[in-house]
Amino acid sequence: MIQKTPLYDTHVAAGAKIVDFAGWQMPINYGSQIEEHHCVRTDAGMFDVSHMLAIDLVGAESQTFLRRLLANDVAKLTVPGKALYSCMLQEDGGVIDDLIVYFFTPTQYRIVVNAGTSEKDLAWMRLQAADFAVSLTPRRDLAMIAVQGPQARERFWTAFPVARSYSVTLGVFQAAEWDGWLIARTGYTGEDGFEIAVPADEAATVWQKLIEAGVKPAGLGARDTLRLEAGMNLYGQDMDETQNPLESGLTWTVDFKDASRDFIGKSALAGRQAAGSLKVFLGLLLLDKGILRAHQKVVTAQGNGETTSGSFSPTLNQSIALARLPAGVQPGDEVQVEIRDKLLKAQVVKPVFARNGKSQL
Amino acid sequence: MSVPANLKYTKSHEWALLEADGTVTIGITDHAQEALGDIVFLELPDAGRTVKAGEECAVVESVKAASDIYAPIAGEVVAKNDAAIDAPESVNQDAYAAWLFKLKPANAADLNGLLDATAYEKVAAES
Numbered sequence: 207m208i209q210k211t212p213l214y215d216t217h218v219a220a221g222a223k224i225v226d227f228a229g230w231q232m233p234i235n236y237g238s239q240i241e242e243h244h245c246v247r248t249d250a251g252m253f254d255v256s257h258m259l260a261i262d263l264v265g266a267e268s269q270t271f272l273r274r275l276l277a278n279d280v281a282k283l284t285v286p287g288k289a290l291y292s293c294m295l296q297e298d299g300g301v302i303d304d305l306i307v308y309f310f311t312p313t314q315y316r317i318v319v320n321a322g323t324s325e326k327d328l329a330w331m332r333l334q335a336a337d338f339a340v341s342l343t344p345r346r347d348l349a350m351i352a353v354q355g356p357q358a359r360e361r362f363w364t365a366f367p368v369a370r371s372y373s374v375t376l377g378v379f380q381a382a383e384w385d386g387w388l389i390a391r392t393g394y395t396g397e398d399g400f401e402i403a404v405p406a407d408e409a410a411t412v413w414q415k416l417i418e419a420g421v422k423p424a425g426l427g428a429r430d431t432l433r434l435e436a437g438m439n440l441y442g443q444d445m446d447e448t449q450n451p452l453e454s455g456l457t458w459t460v461d462f463k464d465a466s467r468d469f470i471g472k473s474a475l476a477g478r479q480a481a482g483s484l485k486v487f488l489g490l491l492l493l494d495k496g497i498l499r500a501h502q503k504v505v506t507a508q509g510n511g512e513t514t515s516g517s518f519s520p521t522l523n524q525s526i527a528l529a530r531l532p533a534g535v536q537p538g539d540e541v542q543v544e545i546r547d548k549l550l551k552a553q554v555v556k557p558v559f560a561r562n563g564k565s566q567l
Numbered sequence: 568m569s570v571p572a573n574l575k576y577t578k579s580h581e582w583a584l585l586e587a588d589g590t591v592t593i594g595i596t597d598h599a600q601e602a603l604g605d606i607v608f609l610e611l612p613d614a615g616r617t618v619k620a621g622e623e624c625a626v627v628e629s630v631k632a633a634s635d636i637y638a639p640i641a642g643e644v645v646a647k648n649d650a651a652i653d654a655p656e657s658v659n660q661d662a663y664a665a666w667l668f669k670l671k672p673a674n675a676a677d678l679n680g681l682l683d684a685t686a687y688e689k690v691a692a693e694s
């Protein structure tokens with residue numbers, strides 16, 4: 207089934223090039239993907255992310271349920287509006303999805319999941335929720351807009367002056383409710399900004415006001431190169447059900463601290479950790495000329511690995527990739543990547559290439 | 568979408584021009600550059616390489632994806648466009664000025680088997 211967000215007509219009217227993304231008709235760019243990328247790194251751009259799904263969780267056992275469902279520990283969330291990034295795992299440790307969970311009270315949360323996995327996620331959550339006093343409500347009545355860039359917050363406040371007092375004190379990964387909206391200081395670009403959830407019928411007006419405040423529309427193309435430069439994983443590409451978070455650069459999101467907490471996938475991950483020789487998840491910087499893409503073979507002194515995402519970095523003007531590599535490979539190592547039967551030189555780096563407007567290398 | 572009347576075209580979105588010196592200049596169409604988006608890398612064949620009609624002989628990479636370029640006709644490569652290699656975005660700016668490579672055709676009459684502008688416009692409209 208082909209789905210459209212509440213902003214679809216707005217994108218078409220703006221001359222966007224529309225592509226199919228996980229069954230959704232989405233703008234890939236509005237002209238030049240590279241210009242949109244630079245605009246987010248240097249000023250402010252916005253993305254329609256209404257294809258992602260917000261799910262409201264309420265009920266007496268909401269916290270207990272999430273502490274079982276998620277690999278990260280929501281008990282860390284104590285301030286209303288505070289958000290947490292987590293993986294949702296299978297029993298074998300494979301990643302069902304990565305998501306952001308917002309805490310309002312111990313009986314009230316919002317979970318935002320990927321578009322392509324939303325039906326699968328909801329089915330899994332409902333299955334796991336059967337033994338808990340909770341209810342899950344998908345919110346397809348909302349539109350979501352990510353306003354990102356060093357000037358994003360200022361331009362947002364120019365468009366919505368009254369929202370300033372509600373959102374000016376928000377720390378990173380913190381959200382506030384305002385007049386039926388959720389304003390969250392989160393994103394997927396490595397830049398400052400807000401992700402706002404608004405009623406679907408207000409979306410086009412909100413988008414237009416942001417344009418008038420100087421925010422430029424940006425498509426999924428720029429969103430992908432921005433997140434890749436920032437070293438942020440893309441579900442379905444950098445990890446999926448066949449990969450665990452420990453070998454996907456997401457060890458920092460798995461919380462083993464509370465020994466009494468038994469989250470789904472915990473014993474499998476503990477077993478994997480005990481077995482040792484975990485693959486490492488690192489960045490690659492192509493030294494020869496060419497473009498790295500996903501699923502290219504990486505030849506290292508420790509054996510072969512594989513790129514999981516790759517593209518051209520507009521900030522570095524060079525090709526970069528994320529890669530799953532054999533244990534022992536370290537930043538600074540020189541490796542070779544097979545591209546069309548040629549072996550090209552690449553340098554292993556920490557998987558953060560550019561954030562906050564500049565190179566992180 | 569620009570489709571100059573003086574060029575010949577392929578279904579795979581290359582253009583070809585017979586020059587006064589008997590060589591054939593080859594590039595990708597405006598429609599192709601538009602579909603690819605921002606072009607960031609070109610891999611072009613070296614002079615001296617012999618290619619068959621329809622043979623993969625170059626790669627145009629945009630931010631989004633890599634795309635194979637096919638020889639419209641058989642011949643020997645006599646030049647590649649180093650200026651375009653240094654500035655791949657020039658193909659986005661003017662796909663008919665930023666040529667990719669030149670062939671000495673095995674048989675110049677092979678060009679007659681390619682599409683004319685009217686026929687290519689139909690191909691592009693349907694792709």
